[in-house]
Amino acid sequence: MLTVRDLPAFPELGITACHVGDDREVQSAQVLSDTDWIRSNIAHALIVTHSRYLEDAERIMFTLSAGGAAALVVSGASADTLDPALRDTAAQHRLPLLTTSHSLSDWKALLTHRVSELCVTAARRHAARLGTLLDQLAHPRADTVTGVVEYLAEELPGSVVVRDAGGVRAAAPPAAPVTLAAALEHPDQPRQALDGLHVTSVPLGAHGALVVGTPGPLGQAGTELTTCAAKVLTVALPGGQRSDDLVVSDAVRQVRLSAFQLLMTGHAVDAQRVTASIMPGLLDPTHAQVYVADCGRAGRALVMAQADRLFAGQALTVACPAFDNHIISVVPLVEEQEHEHTVRHLLEVFRTAGVHIGGSQPHELKAVGDAYDEALAALTRASHYPERIVIASPRPPGLADVLPAGPARSWATALLQPILSTARIRQLELTAMALEFRTTAASKVLGMHRNTLARRVAQTCGAVGLDPERAMHRIALSLAIQVVRMHGTGSAAESGPPATLHDLLTGQEVRAWADKTLRPLATDRRDLVRTLRAWVTCEFHVDQAAARVGIAPKTVRAHIQAAEHLLERDFITGIPQDLMEDHGEHRLSGIRPLTCAMYATTPPGEPYPALTTVGRAPRPANASPWPAEVS
Known part of the structure; x- marks a missing residue:
């Protein structure tokens, strides 16, 4: 994901940070001028304006902060010449404050679109980073714990140590235990400052901890990566439990969702790459069916866990990001594999809970969006049928x-x-x-x-x-x-x-x-x-x-x-x-x-x-x- 702290690294945006504070995710950019108003939906948006439109800075800052804006970007000023009162107001409302060397017309014509492109690229990279971490479990090496620690130290970058009941279990770089010695004595403190380092500690079971030291505080993407690494380490450490009957981890779900959304937008090859580490070969077939289940009174987490068990790695199942009670299964079609009986078995498990399912006809993998639309339409009819399942008929003319x-x-x-x-x-x-x-x-x-x-x-x-x-x-x-x-x-x-x-x-x-x-x-x-x-x-x-x-x-x-x-x-x-x-x-x-x-x-x-x-x-x-x- 793209965050406020990432923006100065892109010279085409001409951005300089004046006050950032807590890092925030960026999903879009909007221009504010005499003809543009603050929109109702500004969550995670960069608001780009000129200093001449900030006469009522207190009101604007309050509105942006309350709406969850990512940052205020001021054109027509540099970090050195920015009004100190504006800095103070931004700090008071905990709103990141940036400047840009580009004009508002440049932002309207080109740069808002460039920010959107950067957001998509960053989201794909973030999904790939999580997938690489999960690959450590899918393809275990001689020392998976060391592999995870080395990968995390390289990606952040920073010093990383895993400590268990017996002391330091793994470290990267090798001098990390010395660098983080003071923090290792108090691993129960989640946030510490140590000789210019920002230290984050995540517990690993009853007696272990993942301790990370970085030059600056972790942003949102770094925090999620560290949390995902901790979950992988919990499984990889001796005594870690791994059960196919448990609900998959949040990190796996995020990778699956990224793959599904890539399929929905026609990027089948990108989806194959994202899933390669956690479900290798799953999306290799050329055609797939889509099933959408309404979980009724059973609860989505329970139905999803059962679907994962029944499909046994032969389907990409995700929690629908739009409809809170739906799960979506993309089932690639392989010869001699019949999946409709699996779907009907899922209904039988929850026969008294009002679960019902709509399914699509087979579609090319690049047309999963059409298959989802068919399955969603079939789901509407399924609740009226005693079988509680409707498979879309072959499409009439x-x-x-x-x-x-x-x-x-x-x-x-x-x-x-x-x-x-x-x-x-x-x-x-x-x-x-x-x-x-x-x-x-x-x-x-x-x-x-x-x-x-x-x-x-x-x-x-x-x-x-x-x-x-x-x-x-x-x-x-x-x-x-x-x-x-x-x-x-x-x-x-x-x-x-x-x-x-x-x-x-x-x-x-x-x-x-x-x-x-x-x-x-x-x-x-x-x-x-x-x-x-x-x-x-x-x-x-x-x-x-x-x-x-x-x-x-x-x-x-x-x-x-x-x-x-x-x-x-x-x-x-x-x-x-x-x-x-x-x-x-x-x-x-x-x-x-x-x-x-x-x-x-x-x-x-x-x-x-x-x-x-x-x-x-x-x-x-x-x-x-x-x-x-x-x-």
Whole structure:
């Protein structure tokens, strides 16, 4: 992870530390000027501003400190010329204070994106460092304890000693016991200052300790690395217990989560490298299935421990970072290995605890994001089935499959033209994933800061003239990206004006697909089509749809949930209440086909959903059409 103390090491940022104090993690950067305000979400963010905007420094410092900002970075001043009162105010609020030699315009144009890139790189390195430590257990050497100590001394860097009941067990460098002699006499003190060294002591069982001395206090990344080393040493030391039935350590979980998030963003090779030390060869197969389990009343830790035991190293299982009661298992597919019986066994173990599971179809390893989406949709239906498990059916032809290839490619290319010259297909796919939720869920699942993800979507939409706050615009953008994935892009040599989305959705093939898609709704005695058409036309505002149809909002929600069951789609049900927004409680993968089907079947004389009324805002000549690559 990237921390405040790391920043001066990157000359392109031009940062000098004035007052740091406790080290803090950095996840993003924001600019504060006369046209930029302090945003609601500033946790772990660098706030970059000019001294002229700090007239009310006390209020600003209080706001940043309360919001958990990483640091305040002042442009237009050096460490020597910075107002002493500003230093005092920062120290009072325990807020790290930095200066930068770059202007605010440089930060807006380039450096905020550079900070995001550095965050991703640091996170990957941190996961690799933890993985290397765990490799000491996966591939034990003649003296694993010495190996861990030498590795930790090199990575921090510093002096490291392991002390047990018999005295010094291992040390690096060899003179470390002399350097840390005074601290070794009192290993029960977690923090000490010793001859210019900052000493940290972590207990190892009843009579042991890991003692670390570094020139400066450990930052967050160094502290986590030291804690992970202590856990490894606890197992490696004589008498340490190791049981496959125990819940895996926090360090292993962090490495697994890093690998899962890399898979979600299409970085299969990076995920293979991260897991190589703890689960060698697991991600070598080309295809995998994903299972998502809702742990019901059993408790996530207990279900996860049982899943680890049953899969016996044949699956990558993680605690879902977005939904507190979910666990996710990525199961690589190997010939002659059948995993569905393992999943059903897991259900049998917790048959009275309300556990239920959704599973995907097999997907390529680089398409784990699509498999997760399928499994999450299946999970919504699983709670209504007596077996408590639903495996997604082979995907029926979707809208993108029935659109005429030539006209669809023409329309998508015209819409995405401002970004196609600079965007790779994988960047477009990541944006499409980010569009799925209007909440923090997407950022947690993808392992990216919410601000970074929101900026990606906003900049992409702005470049093509769409409004990211409009659900219809998000649907149009995600559909265009689907078309480009399936059919590629058109060329300037193609004759005639580009097709419109209206032309595509009113064609004969799409009309036939829409009739078939909506046909299950006719089995319900309620007029579900009328309610859903109003909901779509009102851009998914339940209260407006209720007023339009003349029924209660509660009835509108009941009709939507009934339609979910009949169409086997997830519109609003599978989203926890704490992740809902006032009028955004929907999943794009569900409402996208519904919206297009309603558009294609619009009765004569009734208004079409506002799907094609997309304005195209002119982009400034000096603006970047695509957000910087951050993952």
